[in-house]
Amino acid sequence: MASTIAKDLVAASATPLILSILKNGDSYGYEIIQQVKAHSNGLLEWADGMLYPILHRMEKNDFIESYWGKADTGRKRKYYTLQDEGRKELLKMQDQWHQLYTLLMSFKGE
């Protein structure tokens, strides 16, 4: 069984992961956490409380924008949508993560 991912990596990957999820469509806090859990096969489990400060910071940086909608239950729900700045940031981050991965793998054979 694969070990869980270290806290430092979980924190560093949060922004690109949120941006990637929002690239596929608008979403809200709880659903974002569930998507991360499902896509990582449970390897990456975000604490419920950690997501919102990140989302609010990303909104402040104009990477994402929020709007109020309604859940199926009729409850008020805040959705997030990806902005142009966020799209650019995602490309930049994907490139940086790829470079790091390539660097890491280059040492693997030594």
Next chain:
Amino acid sequence: MFDLDNAVENWCNKVVSHNIWDADKIDELKDHLYCIIEQDVNSGTDEKLAFEKATSDLGYPEAEIKASSGRAKIIQRICRVLNKIEGNSSSDSPLVIGHAIIWASVMLAMALVVKDKDANGAVLLILLLGWFASFTILDGTKTSAKKEWACLKRFVERKLS
């Protein structure tokens, strides 16, 4: 009988009143709380248990909010007396004054130690302890720091004008 909506509402009020969460963002947290509860209830968990688990998952279990409230009460009582003396009725000021009391004590202790120039380590330790006490006893340190800064700015502006 356990009233879920009432429990959620009370919890949200406590989270806001203890400066754990901003009032303008509480609806988002409330929705998240309901989502966790609904998932557990759908899989057969009792509503009360699901609520307790959800608040714990969010990092702010009800029991802990009550405990921190007890600690803050002592400071707030002192602050209320000081507020009356100052004629200040602001609801935010107890936190600010609480920090002021702690930091004034820290500074006094520092002044006593600083006579000895080799005591730099002790000074640092006192400052760290002060910061820790301030952080532990009072909730909403960040908010309080912002208000203290605003207060200081107003004071300097008044003095300069």
